[in-house]
Amino acid sequence: MAANKQDLYSYHVFLFPFQWQYCGKDHRDKNFEEKTHLKYFCEQLASYAPKWRRRPLTIESRLIYNEYNYFYDFVRDILYDQDPKNQYGSSDLPSQDDVLAHFEYDIPEDSESYIIQTGGKHYELLIENIFLHLYNTGIGVLSFHLNNREPNQADPESILKINQFGRRLYPPFLALEMNRIGTLQQSLPGLFNEGLKICQYVELPQSIGLSFLEHEDFSHYAEESDFKKGVFRLPSFISGLMGKIPIITRKSDESMYENQIFLNPVLDDRMFVVCWYGNNDIVSNLSKDGKLLMSDGQKFDYLKDEWLYRFAYCDINLSCQNDQMIAKALKDNVNARWGNYGTFFAASRYSFVCLTNELSTLRANYAAFVLNHLQTMYYKIAELCLVQRSCIIRFSDEVSNISALNPAPGNQLAEKVSSLYKQYIRFVNRIYFREVTAQEQGIELYQLLQDNMRIENHVKDLDTEIQELHNYLLMEEQRKQNRVIGRLTIIAAVFLPATLFSGILGMNDLQAAFLDEGNKINSLIFNLAFIATGLVLGIIIAYRHQFVLSKLTRTKN
Template structure:
């Protein structure tokens, strides 16, 4: 059993999902139905509700505001109240059942130079949300590697889901010739700098089993046929955690209308790109002392400062920013150093939340990173993923606006999307999540680095425009309906008016007498209907001409005159009947 914990790592994989058996045009409520997901996920995943069954859980639970907990936790019945009745249909929490043998399952990373890292899996968690997003997270403990360079490599290579790019031969770019990159070498340099050679889940110190469903060597990306529908293929160390064919890529399904391939699984697609979000803690006295010295304006070792930049921005090789002034500005924005003199500093970027401490750090800080700070990072990932997912839905609905036959369906989808957006604003997106001062500051920094407020504002404008369009369309429909009712009323108005004016006794025998349609009653009715229709049609036709009459009162006077003439004619004809 290991004695010293050198670092702690969490890789978060945010993705969007929907049920595969549904038509791609299905309503959002049907696409993202959590009850159906619960029924299908199966072993070895077990749904676990959040219970206050330990002092540790109390500390974490009490850290957040009550209204925030509804999206953070799948609440047990003892923690539910009237304000959290919708919790079960907002988030479902699942945990992967690890083998009972202690330390058997590890997160294994092999680099192109045969270097290997084995990190003990603490837990594998899955949170599914009714917004059509989900977060799969690997929680890992490092009891073996203490070199700062190894920590950078673990974060850089361990977070990859698929290749970010191919290494193309240079001739085509220089001479404008056809690219002749060979498939067997297309990922050689990519694996040297950005992509691991393999990632698998297995026992510590062992080689990957080629027959295992949990080994990803990225060899599938060397064949164009396997990526023609899109760059993403679910990595084996993710897909192998579920029953066969439970997870499938969006791109593997033909979405063309009338030719949808249906199944019983779940379609997923990464919300961001080929990288997972990293939460990490590492303890090193030399590094933290260098940062303390730099913070006090003392001369520091440049190489150690560079390491901090790489740790925050998850660079495994060379720094991705070579301009010193820009690098200093980026680090200043990304560094949270409230407790730096106490040997603790945080770094927050768009893809990471990291903590560097001295080796004598109190354990409660590590626990805070594993619980409160991790939950804040997870919440921000859910927010960011939901924004991007809804932005994609807005684009899809906007496309439907061009199809007149889809009018009613489009309005329904806009209404559902607007309802989902209101749920997001009120139950997922928060300006503040805790009353603790340092929590407020770190959450603000996470929001700022991920540009979430700006993205929410942009999405709000898009949703508002769609909602306004929907309201306009509904008003137009109601106006058309009122117009039709008005026309019908105008047609039958003379009949009612004349009948009341002449005091017809329509139920008297002598009034109804007569052979067939020649009865006085029916003849009078026929005349009135004919006059009514003719009056409306002729009046509309005449008043539609352009008389260059700009004053609206003259147009109204003209219409009144037509009504008077036709009423007089109608009464005259009716009185002429004997």
């Protein structure tokens, strides 16, 4: 069949998960909850990046209805921006209880492109949507939804290169020349430009850009001076979308502005990849006459397919050179429920992909809905798992920051831990789920992603970290209490003779009050006032201690 420019050969979503918080003079001493409230970020988008529009959910198409109806009701709050009404009286500003704010970028033209320039080829993908999801846990996800409609970039190797090069945020490494390795020259300072050139040959594209914004060529990573304050910088194709919002990516720059938003990748130099690819030839190599090929009566051919492994792990070159490991990885990470029909889903920590027949073949067999499922329900499942993983890393980072603090004045440390634990409880109840849908395929794919990202294990580890931090605070509070009790004991020992003497005088004055009209009970009033002052001070100290302990106990429970 002749290629049609309107045919969809592959579909790609690049998701950039990041952590964010308010910083600067006005936010330096605030707790976690205050530094991650959505209101200020949304105000900055409205003022300095007006092409972003907050779009609450409206069920205006069959696709949206099908997607919304796919999930359990209690899961929808984290998947959809459902209710824009809030205490500020504006649909653009979130309320205190909002978990998610969903924004869509106003793309100038329908024909705008996501452009990847490699050393050997130029790839151009039509932009369908650009979404920004902000969560009140200090996490955000920026996603590019892209269509590949070019027949000259529809071959299997081009798909691998689009996924490999198109997801990069910054260089994963600055390579050394082979003849320098093992010599004294391997430690020579500088030469960053040479290392960048090698990296751009094997892992990093020459540039990534949007057709309506400037391109990122990563050239600033060739200068040693750029690394003095940190490594990461927002690539131009992302920073351009953020307009003039005061965003910093290096905490050393915090003093430059009164109010800023600190933004940093949660993972590493890669964006998460969601991809659908249709190719009849590849599928026919894995199945025949509607049945999966059997190599030895026990193993399916797809367990030995090197291209499928590379597709699943977004590798241009095969990153595993062990047949047994390849077979095990594909067995563990490929869902072949519909393998007889030539449909395979695969997941890794950095990708979720789907291989099927070409779209024309799917249409002829009334199975084109598989593409829609990937674009809607399964994309949502992948993003949810990515958000869960990002939240865990974000909370763990906050635990580390709090643990590194010097003893804070007053109850600041206890308040910071209480705020963090409150957000953690929200995460457990509103973001982390054991199951998100009643559909068998959805249950399997959700679990596949959960297992790859080790979400359950990480949640248990995070719970232990927060519990240890809480126990540390209890120990510190007990130590403070012991110091206070010790001081009170010394004070009591010092004033005991005076108190005893005052008591004796009080008894004599009481007797004199009956015998001597002129001396009444003046001394008795003085002694009672002395005793009352001691009682008030004791009550204040006890109340303060009980207040701190009760706050920590509520946090624990």
